[in-house]
Amino acid sequence: MKRFLNKPENYVDEMIEGIVAAHPKDVKYINGDLRCFVTAREKPGKVGIATGGGSGHLPLFLGYVGDGMLDGCAVGGVFQSPSADQMFEVTKAIDDGAGVLYIYGNYGGDIMNFDMASEMAEMEDITVLQTVAGDDVASSIKGEESKRRGVAGIFFVYKIAGACAATMKPLEEVKRLADKACANVRTMGVALTPCIVPEIGKPTFTIEDGQMEIGMGIHGEPGINKGPLQSADEVVNQMLGHILADLPFEKGDEVAVLVNGLGGTPKEDLYVMHRKVSQILNGAGIRVFHVYVGEYATAMEMAGASISLLKLDEELKTYLAMSANTPLFSQVQL
C-alpha cells in the first residue's frame, strides 16, 4: 500500500484533525467527538442540512459542510455508517428552530441510523425530514429506483438543497427541492482498480490487469459489465447510453454534467472522457447548462470515474448557479 499513513486505527481521526486544522474558520467538531462535524458559521433561523456516511470518499461527505451547502455531517469509519447518536448530536447542533433535513445515500446502515436519529430528534421537538439519494442506474433496474445506491450525483442534491436553504426557505420547500434533484439525477460509474481500507490493509476486491468493471459501486459493489479495458470514448459511450435511456433524457432537455474521478484517475483523463460526453450530448440535442469535472465522490486511491447528469428546470438552475464556499468545494455565482 503506497500511501501516507500513520497507525491505521487512527486514520479517520487524523484525517478529520487535518481538515479542521486546515479550515478552522469554516468547520469544527462538537462535544469533543471528531465524528460530529459542523459548520463554524451558523446562520440564525436557517433550515439545517445534515448528512453522514462512511469515510474514504472525500469530498463526500464532510467536505461539503459550509456556506450554500451543508451544515453538519456525522462521520463514520472508512466505508462504515456513523452511529445514530452521532447523527443526533449533529442534528441538535445545527437545528435553530427551522428544522433539519437529512440528505444521505441509499445504504442500509445509514438509513437505519438516520431513522433512529430522526426519532430521537422528534422526542426533543426537532422537526426532521429526510431525502435519500439513489442515483446509480447500474445498481437496480428502471422501475425499482428506490433500490438504487447513492453515488456522486448526491453532490447535485447537496448543492440544490443547500442553496435553497441558504435563501431561508422553509423546511418543506428545501425538502421538495432536494427530492426533485434526486428524481432528476442519474449516475453510472466504472472502476479500473480497487482501493485499500487502511485498517484492513489489502484490497477488498480485485480487478485483473487489463480489465474494467462498468457499473461498479464506490465500495466495490458488483457492476453490470466486467470485461477488457476499452477506449475512453467507448467507456463513455456505454455509460452515457445507460444514463440517457434511464430517465430518459431527451432532445431539448437542459442538464448539468458531472464527470467525477474516483481518486486515482488523472484530471487529464477525466477531461478526455468529458470531450466524448460533450459530443454525445450535442448529438442528442441535449443542452448543457454547466459542467463539473474533478473529484466529487471518491474511494481513496481507486482508479475509475463516474458520469452524472442532472435534468434541469428554471428553479433547479437558479439554485445550482448560486455561490458556495466549503472546505472542498467553492463556486462563484454562475
Next chain:
Amino acid sequence: MKRFLNKPENYVDEMIEGIVAAHPKDVKYINGDLRCFVTAREKPGKVGIATGGGSGHLPLFLGYVGDGMLDGCAVGGVFQSPSADQMFEVTKAIDDGAGVLYIYGNYGGDIMNFDMASEMAEMEDITVLQTVAGDDVASSIKGEESKRRGVAGIFFVYKIAGACAATMKPLEEVKRLADKACANVRTMGVALTPCIVPEIGKPTFTIEDGQMEIGMGIHGEPGINKGPLQSADEVVNQMLGHILADLPFEKGDEVAVLVNGLGGTPKEDLYVMHRKVSQILNGAGIRVFHVYVGEYATAMEMAGASISLLKLDEELKTYLAMSANTPLFSQVQL
C-alpha cells in the same frame, strides 16, 4: 496502464477539447491551435499574464487561466515544453497595451522558448517581462536558488501576480509581486510511484515496492533521500524540516500552506499529512494565514505529495485573499 485513453498521440488535443467544452464561458483556444489557450473574458487595459509548460500536470498550467489568475497558456505535449511560436501567439492575444508578464517554472526548454517568444514580442512593440519560478528546495542547495526547479509553489506566484494584475496595477508592479512571491516560497516533494506518459506507454522510472523518494521532481527527477516508505508523520517531519531551514522560516512569521497531491494520493491522506504540518508550525510559533489542500500541481496518476510554504507580508496577504475563478481553481474572497 489502467487509464481512460483513446489514441495516445491524441491525448493532449482531446484533453484540451474536453476542457474547452466543459468551460466555454471561461476559456478558448486561438488560431485553431489547441496549444494556444487563452481566457474567454478579456479585461481591457489589464496587464496580461502568460504561462506555459508541459501537459500532464493539471491544474497546471492551463487550469489556472481565468479571473484573478492567468490570461493565457502555451501548452506542450506531456512533460514537453510548448514552442516559442505558440508562446508568442498567446502573448499577442492577451496583450492589450499594458504589457505581458511571463511566469513559468525553471526548466531549460521553457526558458529557451519563452526567451525567444519575448524577443519576437519585442519586435512587435509588446513589452514582456519574465518571472521564473524555482521553489523546489530538493533540486539545488541553498545559495544556488536560481538552479531550482519550479514545482507546486508556482500556484502562489500565479495567485499573487494574478490578483495584482486584476487590480489594474502596471506591469512593473505585477512583476515585483510575482518576484516577491517566488522569493518567499519553498517546496519539497515526495514520490511513491511513477506515472506513465501515454505516448511512451510505460513508467519512465521505477520506485520499488515499499520504497519512497523524498525530493523527487514531478517528472521523476532524482530526489535527496530514497529509502523505505515511512509513516506520514515522519515523511512530513523530514520534508518540512528541509523547508523551514531553507528560507529560513522563523518564529513569528506568517505563512500560507499548500499540501499538494501529485495525482494518485487520496485527499484523506493529504489531510493526514496536513495534521502534522499544522502541529509542527504551531510548535515553531509560525502563524498560518490560509491553508490549501488538494491537487494543485500533479503528474497524472503519480502517488506522492508536496508541501509548500509561502512567507507572507501585508501586501502578499491582500493579493492572496482576493477571489479567483478559473476552470480548475475557485476561491471566494478570504
